[in-house]
Amino acid sequence: MESEIRVRFAPSPTGYLHVGSLRTALYNYLYARKVKGKFILRIEDTDQARYVEGAVENLIETLNQVGLEYDEGPDIGGNYGPYFQSQRTEIYGKYADELIEKDAAYFCFCTSEDLEIMREEQIAKGEDTRYDGRCRKLSKEQVQENLDQGKPYVIRAKIPKEGEIVFFDIVREKVSIMWETVDDQVLIKSDGFPTYHLANVIDDHLMKITHVIRGEEWLSSVPKHLFLYNAFGWKPPKMCHLPLLLNPDKSKLSKRQGDVAVEDFLKKGYLPEALLNFVALLGWHSKSDKELYSLEELEKEFSLKRINKSGSVFDIEKLNWMNGHYLRELESGYVAIKARPFFIKAGFDINDNEKYLKIIEVVRNRISTLSEITKVAAPFYETIKYSEEDKQIINNENSQRLFSFWLKNIQVLDIITEENINRLLKQSTDELGIKGKDLYFPLRLALFGSVHGPELPVIFDVLGKEEVLGRLSKMLD
Ligand code: GLU
Numbered sequence: 123m124e125s126e127i128r129v130r131f132a133p134s135p136t137g138y139l140h141v142g143s144l145r146t147a148l149y150n151y152l153y154a155r156k157v158k159g160k161f162i163l164r165i166e167d168t169d170q171a172r173y174v175e176g177a178v179e180n181l182i183e184t185l186n187q188v189g190l191e192y193d194e195g196p197d198i199g200g201n202y203g204p205y206f207q208s209q210r211t212e213i214y215g216k217y218a219d220e221l222i223e224k225d226a227a228y229f230c231f232c233t234s235e236d237l238e239i240m241r242e243e244q245i246a247k248g249e250d251t252r253y254d255g256r257c258r259k260l261s262k263e264q265v266q267e268n269l270d271q272g273k274p275y276v277i278r279a280k281i282p283k284e285g286e287i288v289f290f291d292i293v294r295e296k297v298s299i300m301w302e303t304v305d306d307q308v309l310i311k312s313d314g315f316p317t318y319h320l321a322n323v324i325d326d327h328l329m330k331i332t333h334v335i336r337g338e339e340w341l342s343s344v345p346k347h348l349f350l351y352n353a354f355g356w357k358p359p360k361m362c363h364l365p366l367l368l369n370p371d372k373s374k375l376s377k378r379q380g381d382v383a384v385e386d387f388l389k390k391g392y393l394p395e396a397l398l399n400f401v402a403l404l405g406w407h408s409k410s411d412k413e414l415y416s417l418e419e420l421e422k423e424f425s426l427k428r429i430n431k432s433g434s435v436f437d438i439e440k441l442n443w444m445n446g447h448y449l450r451e452l453e454s455g456y457v458a459i460k461a462r463p464f465f466i467k468a469g470f471d472i473n474d475n476e477k478y479l480k481i482i483e484v485v486r487n488r489i490s491t492l493s494e495i496t497k498v499a500a501p502f503y504e505t506i507k508y509s510e511e512d513k514q515i516i517n518n519e520n521s522q523r524l525f526s527f528w529l530k531n532i533q534v535l536d537i538i539t540e541e542n543i544n545r546l547l548k549q550s551t552d553e554l555g556i557k558g559k560d561l562y563f564p565l566r567l568a569l570f571g572s573v574h575g576p577e578l579p580v581i582f583d584v585l586g587k588e589e590v591l592g593r594l595s596k597m598l599d
Pocket residue numbers: 131132133134166318322335336340
């Protein structure tokens with residue numbers, strides 16, 4: 123029987139969640155759901171120098187916000203914990219010793235000055251810079267002597283120097299890499315902490331990870347990892363490296379050319395639904411040309427086989443389009459909840475919930491991100507300021523006749539209905555001879571502050587009788 127499929131998202135907490143990492147997390151999540159396996163969150167925080175206060179909390183919070191639930195993880199536990207690498211350091215030391223015993227790793231006593239000189243010499247000779255393996259040659263006695271003297275050391279992998287390694291990657295298929303291009307990777311640093319490579323391999327093994335799904339930038343690490351699996355005598359997981367994310371100019375997606383932090387996208391008013399849908403298509407395509415997917419649909423459709431080989435361009439216009447789609451299509455009550463912080467920040471009084479919901483219904487069709495929502499909704503909440511051009515329209519004789527007519531007729535209405543408004547529009551033409559732009563522009567200006575905007579019955583409905591009367595009478599002053 124095929125054992126349970128277990129995948130993991132293994133971020134190093136850098137302080138924010140990169141959109142590329144969101145994609146990695148999403149693909150792991152989707153694959154686990156698709157095959158009814160387990161999705162694990164493991165925090166790779168062994169690099170003490172890179173410790174960022176609050177980074178883990180922030181990461182977990184962001185995953186929660188977008189709705190990527192994991193089955194095991196630091197905050198929820200599981201059978202293979204702890205899920206923080208910083209809490210597993212004892213485990214790594216033991217395995218590093220095992221590698222030394224098996225002659226798959228060695229102590230290296232080179233100082234940072236030694237390494238710097240080595241580097242400079244290699245650069246001067248036009249060679250690739252890497253560790254030249256000089257401590258490989260130390261005898262057992264020399265090593266012991268150095269250790270006894272308390273000399274600082276690192277532990278390095280004894281990577282083969284000749285031949286090539288061939289492995290299979292689900293996306294890249296057959297990959298071969300010459301061993302001579304692979305460095306004698308440091309496994310245990312001088313502070314006693316493991317490097318990513320050692321901890322990652324040990325944990326993937328101990329956590330029974332069956333598939334490693336991660337960004338392409340890790341492909342070149344696979345030989346080091348397979349070397350370790352082999353040295354330990356462990357079966358390696360299947361490898362699946364996701365294509366690079368690119369800027370529109372085809373350079374590697376970077377902070378410099380725009381936002382990359384998922385938190386920032388959320389803050390700017392992108393909906394989780396849109397972000398997930400967008401990110402899902404950055405490197406994966408379905409059998410059909412369909413582009414809009416809910417998370418549930420993705421869980422059914424996703425397959426590792428349909429991951430693209432070539433890099434995916436991060437097209438913000440497409441994300442905007444998708445976000446606009448979800449703002450229009452999702453339940454308006456949900457959009458209202460998501461929009462609330464933006465209204466509060468703008469200082470709009472949204473206590474009248476009925477009015478607020480009506481406004482959401484109107485304005486959500488006119489934006490692509492929630493950060494634009496208050497600007498579009500502002501005329502419903504704020505006193506309108508008019509330009510000289512607006513004032514000309516307002517003060518023109520026809521407009522003034524129109525305002526008086528509407529003021530008089532609205533006053534006598536019991537309730538404002540679409541029918542009422544349409545009747546009054548028709549009457550304006552029949553009785554006052556005002557039609558087209560001369561009819562719509564002044565009324566919209568009076569009530570919404572702009573000649574273009576929502577349909578008049580909608581504006582009337584949102585504002586309500588009192589507010590309409592107030593705004594119309596101001597026009598006559
Ligand atoms: N900690 C690595 C990262 O931050 C994980 C890479 C992997 O998935 O093996 O991306």
